[in-house]
Amino acid sequence: MSDKSERHGLPRPLAQTRAIDPFIVMDVMGEANRREAGGEDIIHMEVGQPATPAPRAARERAQRALAAERLGYTEALGLPALRERIAGYMTERYGVRVGPERVVVTAGSSAGFVLAFLALLEHGDAFGLPSPGYPCYRQILKALGLRPHLIETSGQGRWMPTAADIERLAADGAAGLLLASPNNPTGTMALGPRLAELAQACERQKLWLISDEIYHGLEYDAPAETALQHSEAAIVVNSFSKYFSMTGWRIGWLVVPEALTRTIERLAQNLYISPPAISQIAALGAFDGLDELEEIKSRYARNRAMLLEELPRAGLESILPADGAFYLYADISRYTGDSAAFAKTMLRETGVAVTPGIDFDPDRGNSYLRLCYAGAEHDMREAARRIAAWLKAQ
Ligand SMILES: Cc1ncc(COP(=O)(O)O)c(C=O)c1O
Incomplete structure (x- = not known):
């Protein structure tokens, strides 16, 4: 086919562009937002962003x-x-x-x-x-x-x-x-x-x-x-x-x-x-x-401490106490070998959006979930409660 006739069909990006995978966290956020717009009570632990505005x-x-x-x-x-x-x-x-x-x-x-x-x-x-x-x-x-x-x-x-x-x-x-x-x-x-x-x-x-x-x-x-x-x-x-x-x-x-x-x-x-x-x-x-930002950070610290206590009790025992950022990376291999399907079902059944590890590690990521704890403290508590109840039923 000539270049010209190809131009009348769909564009054909460079091979290197065709090799680009989606940024899964953004896809999960899209799905969570759609559910929220449909009236579901969603807690966002998928995207790595503060729940607060700029200082x-x-x-x-x-x-x-x-x-x-x-x-x-x-x-x-x-x-x-x-x-x-x-x-x-x-x-x-x-x-x-x-x-x-x-x-x-x-x-x-x-x-x-x-x-x-x-x-x-x-x-x-x-x-x-x-x-x-x-x-x-x-x-x-x-x-x-x-x-x-x-x-x-x-x-x-x-x-x-x-x-x-x-x-x-x-x-x-x-x-x-x-x-x-x-x-x-x-x-x-x-x-x-x-x-x-x-x-x-x-x-x-x-x-x-x-x-x-x-x-x-x-x-x-x-x-x-x-x-x-x-x-x-x-x-x-x-x-x-x-x-x-x-x-x-x-x-x-x-x-x-x-x-x-x-x-x-x-x-x-x-x-x-x-x-x-x-x-x-x-x-x-x-x-x-900077003072306001330190205040926000102390909220993350409280969320982190609470989740490091609650999530292992809920059945996510294998989490390293993360030194920084606002993420926990939890081993879910005792529940699944497919982190994307697991996260999808969790979102559907609990309203808690999390990111499958496969976004971050193409080889071993099916055994992990990433949870972002940058949200409001009451939301993080509620998420821990929902996750615990749901995991008990798995
Ligand atoms: C490790 C890391 N680097 C870079 C970025 C990109 O951030 P931004 O473009 O908002 O500065 C992110 C976003 O989540 C990140 O987690």
Whole structure:
């Protein structure tokens, strides 16, 4: 068939685009929303987002800007004042000195991954991803003609890779490692000297280290370290979505070695022109709302403590006490070998929406569920009650 006749039929995307799987959590959310709109009493534990709005200081700043400012395009790398503020935050929080010229403001960390992968990698390169992990890493890599190289981690190792994994990764010819600590879906972290060991192993093996620090600020025991404390070459991805409670504003940032800034600027100019102006202004305000954010975090801590007590009693005994983020990753292998069907039935019969582990781990995910506890405390209690009653009947 000629190209022309094909054009009259359905579009035929690139093979690499056809290989993209759905982001299952978004599909579960769609189904939960449809049920809610139909009058069912749904509790959302599927999507990883705070139940709270942006901090008041962020919203007020945005309201003033809406009334008084033009809100045109900004520079592709972001508003200079926001780049400066983020650089200052990195110093306040971690004690690392990062100049604003290394900060790139992005449309959510999601855009940051695309920019980082395109800036660092060549077509066909493989990139190491600990599994279970955030599913979009795999899909973004595939969409860009790159290859996810999954590294199987274990609960005993807090679902984190080891220095030996990194040596194997290098031997297999991969270009780098993407690490999230706290991790999604498990909430576990590279504790103690672990992050330093991993960062040093990447430097030794000349692998890029991309550190997804989107759940920083949400730790319940030891504070998270930035990879930049251990490697100047690390690329940090972060976002206002989680700790700052601003998912829908679509705003995040990268910290990159200065030599990469211009490459990323050229990409950002062409791909996105600039991050949303209103969200950048709101993000500047968010830094004045840290007390409110700590208050929200203490709610997560109470939800986490309650669920770590209630869920094992309900029959979900195998859950690591997650160190951070707002997720629990529960072993459901005594109930099912099909986490998607299990989650679907649970939603239908209890109204509690959760995400099947298969979204995060294509090999072992059928034995797990991810539960997000960022919701209101009374909802989380009610969810625990419904899950317990339902599991008893399985
Ligand atoms: C580990 C991780 N990284 C990145 C993202 C993307 O977030 P955003 O694009 O809102 O910054 C998410 C969203 O859930 C996530 O869990």
